[in-house]
Amino acid sequence: MSRLPAIVSSEGYVPGVNEPEQMICQYLHMTNSMGCSWFGCDISAFSLPLLMLQLSIIFIVSQTTFFLLKPLRQSILSCQLIGCIVFMSFLRLDTHLLNQLFPESGKLVLDTVANFGFMLHVFVVGVQIDTNILKSVQRHVVLIGFMSFFLPYAVCILCIVPLPNLIQLDEFSFHTLPFVAALTSMTTFAAVTTTLSDLNLLNSDLGRLSCSTALVTDSCSYITTLALTTIGIALERSDWKPVRNVLYIVCFLFTICFVLRPFVMWMAKRIPEGQQMKESQFVVVLLAVLLCGFLSECLGQHAAFGGFTMGMCVPDGPPFGSAMVHRVDWIGTSILVPAKFAICAFKVNLRSLGGDNVLASAITEAVITIGYLVKFMSNFLLAMYFNVSSQDAFHFAMIMCTKGIIDVAAFSLIRSNEVVTEQAYSLLILNMLLVTGSTRFLLRHFYDPSARYQSYKRTSILDIEPEDFLRMVVCIHNEDNLPSMINLLQASNPSRHQPLEVITMNLLQLEGRASAILVPSSEVKKIPSAQTQVFHAGNAFNHFMQRNHNSVVVEHFVAMAPYRSMHEDIFTIAINKCANIIIVPFHKQWGIDGTIDATFPGIRSVNLKIMEKTPCSIGVLVDRGQIGGPKSVLTRRTEVFNITQLFIGGEDDREALAYSCRMAQHPCVSLLVVVLQPAYNDVEQTPEINYEKRLDSEMIDRFRMECKGRDIFVQQEVAEDAVQTVHLLRAMEEGCDLFVVGRKHSVSVSRLTCGLLERPQCPELGRIGDFLATAEFKFSVLVVQTQPLERVDNAGEHIAFIK
Known part of the structure; x- marks a missing residue:
């Protein structure tokens, strides 16, 4: 092996257009080390091993920072930037290590x-943007988005204009x-959607307003920047050729919108339902990204501009x-993105x-502070x-002040072009981290979107009049949920004297999108991947409505959101429709042999959130309809449908009995x-317990009166433990x-359920419900939880519901 040169690269300064520029000379063959470290050569002198070492260091630093800042709820992108800044600051203390x-x-x-x-x-980011947002943006959102950019910019310019007459400041600054x-x-739209997604606010009212406004603001800022940059260059050089370049950019955008996008849409439509995209289609799109x-x-634009516009075509x-x-x-x-932050x-x-x-730093900081304050206030x-x-x-207003990776890239680009000074760039980065970080922390700890669901009027089944509509929100995750839900609705005795209002919600996990969707099923064209499921669900429920003419009213909605915030859409519909109960499917499905066939952790997380903050009653349906024979809510076809209600005591059992009472009239x-x-009472008889017992007794008496003369049996049982x-x-x-049962029961009978299961698998079903959901039983189970009689507000004060 030939002896390697002692000097692998050299650097110096040469005359430039405006000032001396740095030039680096390096041998062309210094790419692969080929094991030369065994001969005493510095392996970091070769570009490929050096690149792999740099990427590894940057990845470790960014992930370590993310782990350390996790309690502060900072995003991975902010942690990557913070980690790289801190690491580079320490690395500058050792010049030799930095150069290595x-x-x-x-x-x-x-x-x-x-x-x-x-x-x-x-x-x-471009792929995840729903271009239909622009079509549905309302006028007031356009105004807010427009003013969110131009008002702080105009105020800052007005503050900058008189500065030369007031203080001595160098021309460059x-x-x-x-x-x-x-x-x-x-x-930027990407920064806002990333913040909302991390905070589980995408499908809240606040999230939808922020997404629409950010898209308008992002468009305004880009158009303004492109126009000012082009005009500035033209005035500086007395040459209007850059204006012609703007026309080329417009033609480029039109070509993408009216040629490339239809082609990509045509490819997407050729994918059969239920199948994935072909490898050839992926390669074609990736090649188009590189060409764009x-x-x-x-x-004259950054390559990321082409990548973003191509993403919006997909x-x-x-x-x-x-x-x-x-x-x-x-x-x-x-x-690769952490490397961008390292740069x-x-x-x-x-x-x-x-x-x-x-x-100069003080003046720059003042301009930045004024910009943020005016932006927030506007x-x-x-x-x-x-x-x-x-x-x-x-x-x-706090969310609209956040920034992300696209903002950082813009800061870096203008610094590389020496449009801003070094201290201005550093202050922009530091202020961005401070504002975005504090916004995320404050929103995480002080904003609770569920507060608006804490209504002051009970809407449970127990409190509605017999002739009123029973309003039910029925949640559908997949087509397997349809038969069980429709069968339960049929058992709920829809009639002219006791009408039923059903609001169906097709729930879809958010995939490949940046913004959540909640629309009526008539607008399902906005979600092409959901059209088949929504069509089948709509046909099934519409057929149910036709069979119960003048007794059932059905409305259909489609919601696409992350599982961790899907309950927000369910609550929104339940509040707007004054629902009495929400019916959700259990997260487990059983096979024909009686064993658990599938488990869906995402559905369970949705059920847990609903039970924690429900604005009305909720029923969790544990369906064993895939098991054949008579003991199935799905396959039962005989004239009599047998329902068993276990009543131990408590508000959940009373709500369950109110629902059973309605079904018993079918x-x-x-109904049993x-x-x-x-068997004996060993619990201290407090006023609260005596009040609960009186309510339980009144509920049983009411049940006997309303269901008198029907196929109903009341059986008294006594147990010791x-x-x-x-x-x-x-x-x-x-x-x-x-089997119908309440989730929680009265404190006075706790020994009847205490220790039922040593290790409960599904605590959200309650002790009885969790036991009934085991493989020992073959019937379906409906676990009912009522709307709480009281809640605790943000100040810690109890709020009583008004009946």
Whole structure:
């Protein structure tokens, strides 16, 4: 092996257009080390191993920072930037180590890889954007979005204009301030949706308002920046050729919208239902991303602009958009994007804020602070003007001040082009981290979207009049839920004297999209991947409505949201429709042999959130309809449907009995109510317990009166402990099709259920419900939880519901 040169690269300064520029000379063959470290060569002198080492270090630093800042609820992108800034600051203390790990000759390769990863990341952001948002944006949202950018920018410019007459400031720092004002006034759609998604607020009213407004603001800021930059260059050079370049950009956008997008949509429609996109389709789209990035560079734009516009051509959601996101996002966001933040961290110099630059730093900080304050106040006041509550308006204004990776990339780009000073760039980054970080922390700890669901009027089944509509929100996760839900509705005795209002919700997990959707099923064209399921569900429920003419009214809705915030959409519909009960399917499905066939943790998380903050009663249906024979709520076809109700005591049992009482009035339903009482009372008889017992007794008497003369049996049973309760439950299995039970029971009978299961598998079903959901039983189970009689508000005070 030939002897390697002692000097692998050299650097120096040469005359430039405006000032001396740095130049680096390096041997062309220094790419692969080929094991030369065994001969005493510095392996970091070779570009490929150096790049892999840099990416590894950056990844470890960013993930470690994310782990350390997890209690502060910071996003992974903010943690990556913070970690890289801190790491580079410490690395600058050892010049030799800095030159070994991040030599000037290696920054070009790292910067190239980082920009490629950034282009892939913004492509994914573009894929996740629902372009239909622009069609449905209301006028007041356009006004708020427009003013969110132009008002702070205009105020900052008015403050900058008189500065030369007031203080002595160098010309470069003065010319930097308008760009600082523009960058501060920006709000990017990607930053807002990332913040809302991390905080589980995407499908809240606040989230929808923020997404629509951010999209308008983002469009305004880009158009303004493109126009001002082009005009500025034209005035500086006395050459209007850049204006012609704008026309080329417009033609590029039109080509993408009217040629490339229809082609991609045509490819997406060719994917058969239930199947994934082909490898050839993925390659074609990825090649189009690279070509669009290349054309953007030719037009004087960043390659990420082409990637973003190409992303908006790809239909969001499954199967096409979600597949692109899953394949591209992991390498772009997790591996290569941290390198972009490392490059940005290189340019942050905290020492530049002091010394002779104190005055310039103070003026720049004042402009940034004014920009943020005016932006916050404009969003807050306009939201209040358009009838947004003061609390939501305050949080909306905070969200509109957040920034993300696209903002950081814009800061880095103008710094690389020497449009802003070093201290201005550093202050922009530090203020962004402070504002975005504090916004996330405050929203996480002080904003509770469920507060608006804490209604002051009970809407349970127990409190409605017999002739009133029973309003039920029925949740559908997949087509397997349809037969059981319709069968339960049929057993609920819809009639002219006791009409039924059913609101169906097709719940879909958010995939490949940035914004959540809640629309009537008539607008399902906005969600192409859901059309088949919604069509089948609509046909099934419409057929049920036709069979019960003048007794049933059905409305259909479609909700696409993350599982962790899907309950927000369910609550919204339940509140708007004044629902009495929400029926949700259990998260487990049984096979034909009686064993658990499938488990869906996402559905369970939705059920847990609903039970925690429900605005009305809720019923969890444990369906064993896949098991053949007579003991099935699905396959039962005989004239009599046998329902068993276990009544131990408590508000949940009373609500369950009110529902059973309604079902018992169906001519084909036979109801057995088992009233279980303790053999002896050893619980101190407090006024609260005596009050509960009186309510239980009145409920039983009311039940006997309303169901007199029907196929109803009331059976009194006594048990001493949980063991006898188990024997009683097993004895009731014979001839039972559906078992109804409350989730919680009275404190005075706690020994009848205490220790029923040593390790409950599903505590959300209660002790009795959890036991009945085991493999020992073959009937279906409906666990009912009523709306709480009281809640605790944010101040810790109890709020009593008004009957």
